[in-house]
Amino acid sequence: MLGYTVSQTEETPLKVKGVLGESVTLPLKISAGEEIVYITWLFNGTSIIFLEPKKKPILVTDPKRKHRLKITQSYFLQINELMMADEGLYRAQITTIDSSLIFDYSVRIFERLRNLQVSNHTQIFENGTCEIHLACSVENPNDHISFRWEVSENILLQEANLTISWDSKNSSEQTYTCIAENPVSDLSFSFSVQSLCKTENPRNAEDDPSSAGNTVYIQVTHPNTRKEIATSVENNDSSTIYSTVYQSNRATALDNVI
Incomplete structure (x- = not known):
């Protein structure tokens, strides 16, 4: 589930709307055949996940969310059981053999209306x-x-x-x-x-x-x-x-x- 998104520009982070208690996924746009050396995911400027595709395991550096953070097969970041504390700015820093890529996201969490x-x-x-x-x-x-x-x-x-x-x-x-x-x-x-x-x-x-x-x-x-x-x-x-x-x-x- 990618949540509710609007288009990303170079100047503006991708805006993602998540639902309290549910899951949201932050996508990456990586060219086919691009050889990734490593990826770092950050939340409000602090590293939360570090991974090297050719090596395992994935290192989750945010102990409070260790069981709620997941990396998909496409290296997207999936956040489960969303809490209001998950709201904020996320960044994916990707290093390939030829270049470095940065993807920014602004995540907002909302609660479904009831009754x-x-x-x-x-x-x-x-x-x-x-x-x-x-x-x-x-x-x-x-x-x-x-x-x-x-x-x-x-x-x-x-x-x-x-x-x-x-x-x-x-x-x-x-x-x-x-x-x-x-x-x-x-x-x-x-x-x-x-x-x-x-x-x-x-x-x-x-x-x-x-x-x-x-x-x-x-x-x-x-x-x-x-x-x-x-x-x-x-x-x-x-x-x-x-x-x-x-x-x-x-x-x-x-x-x-x-």
């Missing part, structure tokens, strides 16, 4: 208008994550929070999607506005044996009664949506619900 969640606060008015406040989040946020909302595959907003006003009498059914992504992964969650605004005769997941995926938890509050309803929303196993629905004759202050 996309969509929380919402829904206000239903007497005239049938439904106002929904939505918020996307992931279990492991960081500085490299971005969120966006799409409707009918068109980008609507490039941030985590979204407010929708929907009128059942005048609005057509639409599917909204929250997408979270970073340089090495992305997660998405799609749902219909109608499924969140509908409070009468909700469909229970138990009544539909074919339903699979996640559950929308809807709390419906009436003036003198209170009950909880569970309805199913089909989606991938890494996404969850939680909602609170209030039905009243007038608008009230909206509180954040997680």
Whole structure:
């Protein structure tokens, strides 16, 4: 696995994106028939591996990573079980019979996103208008994550929070999607506005044996009664949506619900 790479220039190191806990390989571009005398791999200026192709064994000079560093048959450097400490500048210094070669790499480590969640606060008015406040989040946020909302595959907003006003009498059914992504992964969650605004005769997941995926938890509050309803929303196993629905004759202050 070579990870995610972009082209290398003489002035710029090859940029390599690795995934935390996985493996990444730093490739070499050596002409066929080139006779290599020895290769030194360095990390942030310090030697970590030295090898002479005609001699064995390979000398790993970084004791902390001895069991995670590997040289492939093509003399590429493979780093296994990536840690954040593996992030930095790498260099391969190659001496051949005729010349010396240098290859530089800038390695960045990113964590795959986990467990996309969509929380919402829904206000239903007497005239049938439904106002929904939505918020996307992931279990492991960081500085490299971005969120966006799409409707009918068109980008609507490039941030985590979204407010929708929907009128059942005048609005057509639409599917909204929250997408979270970073340089090495992305997660998405799609749902219909109608499924969140509908409070009468909700469909229970138990009544539909074919339903699979996640559950929308809807709390419906009436003036003198209170009950909880569970309805199913089909989606991938890494996404969850939680909602609170209030039905009243007038608008009230909206509180954040997680």
